[in-house]
Amino acid sequence: MKQSSSNRKVNEQAREVIASILLFEISDPRLELVTITGCEVSYDRSVCNVFYTTEPERYDDVAAAFQKASGHIRSLMARQLSWRVAPELRFLLDTSVDQAERIASALQRDAERNKVVAPTQSDVPADADSFAAQETSADDK
Numbered sequence: 853m854k855q856s857s858s859n860r861k862v863n864e865q866a867r868e869v870i871a872s873i874l875l876f877e878i879s880d881p882r883l884e885l886v887t888i889t890g891c892e893v894s895y896d897r898s899v900c901n902v903f904y905t906t907e908p909e910r911y912d913d914v915a916a917a918f919q920k921a922s923g924h925i926r927s928l929m930a931r932q933l934s935w936r937v938a939p940e941l942r943f944l945l946d947t948s949v950d951q952a953e954r955i956a957s958a959l960q961r962d963a964e965r966n967k968v969v970a971p972t973q974s975d976v977p978a979d980a981d982s983f984a985a986q987e988t989s990a991d992d993k
Contacts, residue, residue: 880921887904
């Protein structure tokens with residue numbers, strides 16, 4: 853969906869406020885080392901989808917912590933923003949970071965597999981030198 857510049861600003865404002873709340877005002881240790889990657893606020897500002905990422909082994913703990921703390925985060929967010937309505941927060945796992953890591957590692961493995969090493973004597977055919985000499989002398993003529 854195409855976003856207007858004002859909608860992008862609202863989304864970024866929501867992301868900054870929620871990230872700040874997690875960093876400075878929430879004391880739940882399960883929500884440490886969580887990155888807010890983006891927010892999508894509805895046009896009427898009644899709903900805010902919050903996308904986050906963390907280590908794969910912590911997905912379930914972080915989801916449970918967000919479920920428990922969403923009301924508190926919402927009230928803190930309402931105090932910091934001058935919006936008419938405090939949006940309902942929906943915390944959604946952002947899997948794009950995991951997909952990017954899988955793609956990068958696959959490309960790295962492919963690059964290592966296709967890496968050309970310097971040819972050894974056993975890789976070069978025995979008659980290659982005489983063939984190259986004939987080609988060079990034919991090109992000179």
